[in-house]
Amino acid sequence: MKELEDIIRLQIAIMSKASCPQCHRIILWSVYSNLCNICDCERLENDFSNWTSDNQQVDEFIKELQLRVADYQGNVVEWIPYARFENITPIGKGSFAEVFKADWLDGQIKKWNYDVKQWERVGKMCVALKVIGSSKDEFLNEVNE
Numbered sequence: 001m002k003e004l005e006d007i008i009r010l011q012i013a014i015m016s017k018a019s020c021p022q023c024h025r026i027i028l029w030s031v032y033s034n035l036c037n038i039c040d041c042e043r044l045e046n047d048f049s050n051w052t053s054d055n056q057q058v059d060e061f062i063k064e065l066q067l068r069v070a071d072y073q074g075n076v077v078e079w080i081p082y083a084r085f086e087n088i089t090p091i092g093k094g095s096f097a098e099v100f101k102a103d104w105l106d107g108q109i110k111k112w113n114y115d116v117k118q119w120e121r122v123g124k125m126c127v128a129l130k131v132i133g134s135s136k137d138e139f140l141n142e143v144n145e
């Protein structure tokens with residue numbers, strides 16, 4: 001119980017309230033992220049016409065998740081083009097899927113940079129890629145889990 005109290009206290013210490021530089025709503029601000037879910041949703045929505053998986057059902061699913069980014073505490077589900085991965089190496093084949101490791105050149109979104117008006121990303125990171133069946137349903141089942 002004491003440990004839990006310490007963790008809560010630590011989180012309060014690193015999170016503080018501030019006003020969003022864009023919409024001026026009061027948001028939680030930490031050294032790691034600037035989470036204004038309302039502005040983040042708008043930015044993702046404004047970008048909808050700039051990417052596609054070439055599969056309408058998959059696109060709609062990703063868009064739906066992006067509009068609910070607040071539910072995922074800033075973890076954004078994105079469509080990443082194959083060309084943004086390097087060093088794709090097989091690491092195993094399970095009974096259902098083939099798995100590869102790869103370097104994702106950009107890395108996941110860290111936060112919005114208000115100065116350059118772009119997402120700040122963590123940079124090159126190692127990720128696991130899983131080959132799933134070619135049917136939409138298989139993809140959607142996989143992501144839904």
Ligand SMILES: [Zn+2]
Pocket residue numbers: 020021022023024025036037038039040
């Ligand atoms: Zn905002």
